[in-house]
Amino acid sequence: MRNLSCAAALIAALMSSTAHAQEPKGDVAWDILSGLTSEVGPRMPGSEAEARARVWADARLKALGFSNVTVEPFTIRGYVRGRDEASLLAPIPFKLAVTALGYSGTTPDKGVEGEVAYFPTLDALKAAPAGSLNGKIAFIDHAMKRAQDGSGYGPYGAVRRQGPAIAAGKGALATVIRSIGTDNHRNPHTGGTTFPDGTKPIPAGAVSNPDADLIARIARSGKPIRLNLTLTGKTTEGLPSGNVFADLPGRDPSLPAILLGCHLDSWDLGTGAIDDAAGCAIITAAALKAQEGGKPLRTIRVFWAGSEELGGFGGRDFAAKHAEPYALAMESDFGAAKVWRVTFSMAEANKALSDRIAAALSPMGIVRGPGTASGGTDVAPVIAKQKLAVVDLDQDGTHYFDLHHTPDDTLDKVDPAELAQNVAAWTEVLKIVANEAGPIAAVE
Ligand code: ZN
Numbered sequence: 001m002r003n004l005s006c007a008a009a010l011i012a013a014l015m016s017s018t019a020h021a022q023e024p025k026g027d028v029a030w031d032i033l034s035g036l037t038s039e040v041g042p043r044m045p046g047s048e049a050e051a052r053a054r055v056w057a058d059a060r061l062k063a064l065g066f067s068n069v070t071v072e073p074f075t076i077r078g079y080v081r082g083r084d085e086a087s088l089l090a091p092i093p094f095k096l097a098v099t100a101l102g103y104s105g106t107t108p109d110k111g112v113e114g115e116v117a118y119f120p121t122l123d124a125l126k127a128a129p130a131g132s133l134n135g136k137i138a139f140i141d142h143a144m145k146r147a148q149d150g151s152g153y154g155p156y157g158a159v160r161r162q163g164p165a166i167a168a169g170k171g172a173l174a175t176v177i178r179s180i181g182t183d184n185h186r187n188p189h190t191g192g193t194t195f196p197d198g199t200k201p202i203p204a205g206a207v208s209n210p211d212a213d214l215i216a217r218i219a220r221s222g223k224p225i226r227l228n229l230t231l232t233g234k235t236t237e238g239l240p241s242g243n244v245f246a247d248l249p250g251r252d253p254s255l256p257a258i259l260l261g262c263h264l265d266s267w268d269l270g271t272g273a274i275d276d277a278a279g280c281a282i283i284t285a286a287a288l289k290a291q292e293g294g295k296p297l298r299t300i301r302v303f304w305a306g307s308e309e310l311g312g313f314g315g316r317d318f319a320a321k322h323a324e325p326y327a328l329a330m331e332s333d334f335g336a337a338k339v340w341r342v343t344f345s346m347a348e349a350n351k352a353l354s355d356r357i358a359a360a361l362s363p364m365g366i367v368r369g370p371g372t373a374s375g376g377t378d379v380a381p382v383i384a385k386q387k388l389a390v391v392d393l394d395q396d397g398t399h400y401f402d403l404h405h406t407p408d409d410t411l412d413k414v415d416p417a418e419l420a421q422n423v424a425a426w427t428e429v430l431k432i433v434a435n436e437a438g439p440i441a442a443v444e
């Protein structure tokens with residue numbers, strides 16, 4: 001008996017130390033985040049799971065009291081993951097932590113084997129002579145570092161987006177890249193790559209940062225490196241996807257609405273908590289909170305886009321199908337860490353409006369940044385089409401690329417207090433912009 005009660009006490013102590021024990025009850029944002037990650041799970045673009053996510057979203061948005069809840073289907077060119085394996089064969093045998101990139105070419109079941117040609121940068125690969133990679137596996141390194149604004153992702157992300165196609169053009173058998181990420185765990189980071197028309201896709205994978213360190217160290221020693229790469233996934237045409245949107249009608253339906261974007265799909269290594277269940281949770285909870293104390297003047301539309309991860313299909317489909325005018329667009333797709341900065345794309349004539357927003361956020365420690373707001377992949381096409389004003393609430397990205405597109409993108413990484421700070425910041429902005437009676441214009 002005594003032993004049993006000790007065991008029970010130990011189990012209780014262990015349970016109280018998990019994130020689960022601290023989950024906020026009855027919190028709209030947390031419930032969406034928890035529901036999408038735990039009831040739906042990973043939501044690859046074009047997958048059966050993404051379809052279940054649309055059904056889940058439709059039911060949840062209706063249950064939360066949204067009107068005009070709409071699922072709008074389209075089809076995409078998707079990527080269906082297969083078996084991802086890689087091993088160093090020489091100078092030492094070692095099993096690598098690898099993931100296929102979206103739209104990778106497909107290897108035979110036994111994989112492909114070749115000598116590694118090491119490139120410290122994408123520019124070094126670009127400088128390689130035509131045909132110099134015939135029969136070789138190109139390895140592309142890079143030096144992405146963590147930054148509060150996540151600014152490394154644009155330039156270093158080019159290694160993933162363009163590197164495999166450039167290597168293919170020079171005759172490479174396959175490409176392996178250092179993961180586009182800032183952690184030092186043996187988690188590879190996935191993400192989409194692109195092969196332009198006329199370039200035959202080659203197998204393309206990413207290895208974890210420690211594995212990339214090992215390859216770089218051996219390459220510097222001058223020893224030949226041989227590698228086996230097995231990526232059996234397939235690019236597949238005509239997969240079903242779709243967008244979900246829903247409205248909280250304003251007092252004056254004749255005024256253009258406020259459009260809030262996030263994406264419902266995710267990569268499949270984790271459960272897509274920070275990318276981007278958190279974004280959908282934040283915008284939806286804030287849209288509801290902005291109704292407290294009186295219905296705003298303008299309608300607020302939440303737009304949960306499909307298939308963002310393989311090239312922004314949902315945003316483009318939405319812009320193509322929708323002609324109704326919007327007043328302003330915003331997007332949340334950068335995790336769940338605190339908002340630290342606000343930027344605007346707003347006409348000089350709306351300076352008083354942007355000043356009021358900045359003043360409302362200032363007591364939360366959110367600073368007004370230089371530069372222009374741009375929204376995100378999901379709202380960008382409609383912003384471009386309608387030349388919309390934009391407000392960006394920039395989240396702290398210091399740790400975002402430790403988790404982004406990895407097996408570690410899971411619910412326990414979200415701090416409920418930081419999630420709540422996001423909802424509070426978005427609510428402040430919505431209460432102002434959704435009650436603005438006059439025209440809101442983009443920066444000229
Ligand atoms: Zn995202």
Ligand code: ZN
Binds near residue numbers: 309
């Ligand atoms: Zn992503």
